[in-house]
Amino acid sequence: MSIQGEATLRLLDKADKEIIKLSRDVKGAIYDFQHKFRKNPANPGLHFKQLKGHPRLYSARVNQEYRALLLHAGESDYILVAVKHRKDVYENLDRFAYQINPVSGGIEFVDLVTIEERVGEQKPAGPETLFSAHTTEQLLELGVAEPLLPLIAKITTEEELLGLAEYAPQLTGEVLLALHDGKSAEEVLDQVTAPVTAPDPVDAEDYQAALARPATLVTTEDTALQEILEGDFGRWRVFLHPAQRKTVERAYSGPARLSGGPGTGKTIVALHRVRHLVDKLGPGHGKAVLLTTFNKNLAVDLRRRMLELAGPEVVDRVDIVNIDSLAAKIVAEAEPGGQRRWIDDTKAIMEWEELLGEAGETRWDPDFLHAEWSHVILGQAINSRADYFRARRAGRGRTITREDRAAIWQLVERYVKQLDKKELWTYRQVAERAARLEIERARKIASYEANQIDSVKLQHDSGIWYRPRYRHVVVDEAQDLSAAHWKMLRAMVPEGPNDIFLAGDTHQRLYGNYVSLGTLGINIRGRSSRLTLSYRTTHEILGAALGVLGQEEWDDLDDGRDDLSGYRSVLHGMRPTLRPAPTWEAELDAIVDQVREWDDVAPAAIAICVPERAMVSEVENRLGKAGIFATSIGPEGPKLYDAVHVGTMHRFKGLEYQRMIIAGVAEGLVPSHRVMQYERGDALRFRRELQQARSLLFVACTRARDSLVISWHGRRSRFLP
Numbered sequence: 001m002s003i004q005g006e007a008t009l010r011l012l013d014k015a016d017k018e019i020i021k022l023s024r025d026v027k028g029a030i031y032d033f034q035h036k037f038r039k040n041p042a043n044p045g046l047h048f049k050q051l052k053g054h055p056r057l058y059s060a061r062v063n064q065e066y067r068a069l070l071l072h073a074g075e076s077d078y079i080l081v082a083v084k085h086r087k088d089v090y091e092n093l094d095r096f097a098y099q100i101n102p103v104s105g106g107i108e109f110v111d112l113v114t115i116e117e118r119v120g121e122q123k124p125a126g127p128e129t130l131f132s133a134h135t136t137e138q139l140l141e142l143g144v145a146e147p148l149l150p151l152i153a154k155i156t157t158e159e160e161l162l163g164l165a166e167y168a169p170q171l172t173g174e175v176l177l178a179l180h181d182g183k184s185a186e187e188v189l190d191q192v193t194a195p196v197t198a199p200d201p202v203d204a205e206d207y208q209a210a211l212a213r214p215a216t217l218v219t220t221e222d223t224a225l226q227e228i229l230e231g232d233f234g235r236w237r238v239f240l241h242p243a244q245r246k247t248v249e250r251a252y253s254g255p256a257r258l259s260g261g262p263g264t265g266k267t268i269v270a271l272h273r274v275r276h277l278v279d280k281l282g283p284g285h286g287k288a289v290l291l292t293t294f295n296k297n298l299a300v301d302l303r304r305r306m307l308e309l310a311g312p313e314v315v316d317r318v319d320i321v322n323i324d325s326l327a328a329k330i331v332a333e334a335e336p337g338g339q340r341r342w343i344d345d346t347k348a349i350m351e352w353e354e355l356l357g358e359a360g361e362t363r364w365d366p367d368f369l370h371a372e373w374s375h376v377i378l379g380q381a382i383n384s385r386a387d388y389f390r391a392r393r394a395g396r397g398r399t400i401t402r403e404d405r406a407a408i409w410q411l412v413e414r415y416v417k418q419l420d421k422k423e424l425w426t427y428r429q430v431a432e433r434a435a436r437l438e439i440e441r442a443r444k445i446a447s448y449e450a451n452q453i454d455s456v457k458l459q460h461d462s463g464i465w466y467r468p469r470y471r472h473v474v475v476d477e478a479q480d481l482s483a484a485h486w487k488m489l490r491a492m493v494p495e496g497p498n499d500i501f502l503a504g505d506t507h508q509r510l511y512g513n514y515v516s517l518g519t520l521g522i523n524i525r526g527r528s529s530r531l532t533l534s535y536r537t538t539h540e541i542l543g544a545a546l547g548v549l550g551q552e553e554w555d556d557l558d559d560g561r562d563d564l565s566g567y568r569s570v571l572h573g574m575r576p577t578l579r580p581a582p583t584w585e586a587e588l589d590a591i592v593d594q595v596r597e598w599d600d601v602a603p604a605a606i607a608i609c610v611p612e613r614a615m616v617s618e619v620e621n622r623l624g625k626a627g628i629f630a631t632s633i634g635p636e637g638p639k640l641y642d643a644v645h646v647g648t649m650h651r652f653k654g655l656e657y658q659r660m661i662i663a664g665v666a667e668g669l670v671p672s673h674r675v676m677q678y679e680r681g682d683a684l685r686f687r688r689e690l691q692q693a694r695s696l697l698f699v700a701c702t703r704a705r706d707s708l709v710i711s712w713h714g715r716r717s718r719f720l721p
């Protein structure tokens, strides 16, 4: 083998965990080492040499004491698998093992001594071990790393298992934890192993092929190792789960959808996907990629994370904006100088209240009329009374007569006039208008392409050349977009490979927008994938959160069903605390006590979530009086960072905290009295409202990374176990 010339040096997943713990001096030496090595592995100062009995394993000198362990992956590709003290390398070479996993096809390295130390003192193998019910063949078939089998055979406690999983190859840890959670071998094969199984037969010696597989968890960029050494390391930026990486890099022939429970990394995949698409486009093309989401604060967060992941050059080529701001921009562009203010659904319902009060109308409530107008009339672009008489009212529950329709149409006309007079526009109106403008624009482009003559006229009309707005559209929080949003997006990007990529989870739908993408020209059939491993929340918190969802059925944005089978976590911690209180006052006192008890973490690692807006300031005040700095989360995110965050459940979407208290989880609040008013009457409406209330609590519960307290006063919520 020749080692002349330049080499690549990647870092294997989990090697970072030991490197982070080394002293600053050693880290500095690794920094110099990696530069030298990449330039010329044959540099005599590196003492580069093969380890006895390990044809692919090499050591190289980092400094006088420390050695880097390098796995040769063919040609000039090397993987840094560990940095160790000299004596830990040469004294016991049997401690190291590596392989291409025959199931996943990924490169794996294990240091048996380190893992044994993590597992702790064990009793000799006996019948009482955790995995004695499983045969060696079974474990291997599931993808467990063979060199670890003797150690696995001795594990007797969950603590030992967690110790092993921390340093074992990813798949081994996932499989063992899923078995330990009580899943059958068949379930584990189906839910854990199958999604990361290599599609083609695995050649145990072809390390070059293995290096390219998503199952090989290595850094791809030179900068990653530097970031670890500088202590500025986000694992999400470099070690994608094989299922995540597959989705990031896949070439889709049309629109594709990614689903998955909370914390499975959908946003992370969306970010990586954007970078991947920009890289593939090559130079030029302007801002050819759109990255959009529902909430404004999440769009701000996406920009921050996109910068962190890909740097300003990539970000400059991406439009990152929340969907309603995008629609507003399109409308403003078409109608410059407009004076209108835009209002959200809550304000729009207040406008309905005003109108119904003035009209003395009591047959319908403001919620009902707003939904009828938004979903049936605006949603289907109905412009006349006659069309409304014929309109489909799918999913609206309560049936209405012809006379009802006539009366509703009249009220809607009055309502629209009232908004016009006040120069107001609801976001739904803006979205509909933007969709129509974009559809018109797409039509012009198509006619230009079909008939060159039109181009003269087009240029004449507007003075600009029409071209598609984007080459690729990537959507996060897709479950909350409305039909009008999708119509607008569909028109913004020409149909073709990788045109639209959407990530979302219908279990987290908070804004009542139910769509069928197929009917909106977005055909995702055959291009759907799902993530199942949560990186955020512990197994114990996930269990409680799933309990909140009950036995409801959930859609897949496309007339099919979605579920959370296989949704799991490899993180373990305390069970959530369920804490009743006699009164709201007592609950507030308990919040203060709990936050005081959590003085081992920074205030901003703690959040308190409540069902109603008025409760936010009450919590904030009470904490303030107790000398605890607290801040509320507004529409644009938290007002301050170095404080305990307090907000309503809606505000927590997409966020995460180490410790969380969800307070006020009582009947009448969760679900609210407003929801319960539909119990007698509109059955479909009631079901949907109840489902949405469940989703809201589910979202809140899944924001917690490792501690969750749920409290209530009065009667506990029906959603709690």
Ligand SMILES: Nc1ncnc2c1ncn2[C@@H]1O[C@H](COP(=O)(O)OP(=O)(O)OP(=O)(O)O)[C@@H](O)[C@H]1O
Pocket: 235, 236, 237, 239, 240, 241, 244, 260, 261, 262, 263, 264, 265, 266, 267, 268, 269, 505, 508, 534, 535, 536, 653, 654, 655, 656, 702
């Ligand atoms: N491959 C990974 N390696 C390390 N951390 C990861 C990885 N993927 C995701 N994470 C972390 O898991 C957490 C959740 O990720 P993300 O926000 O993308 O999940 P999500 O599926 O979008 O969640 P939600 O549906 O709740 O919004 C984040 O802290 C993220 O950094």
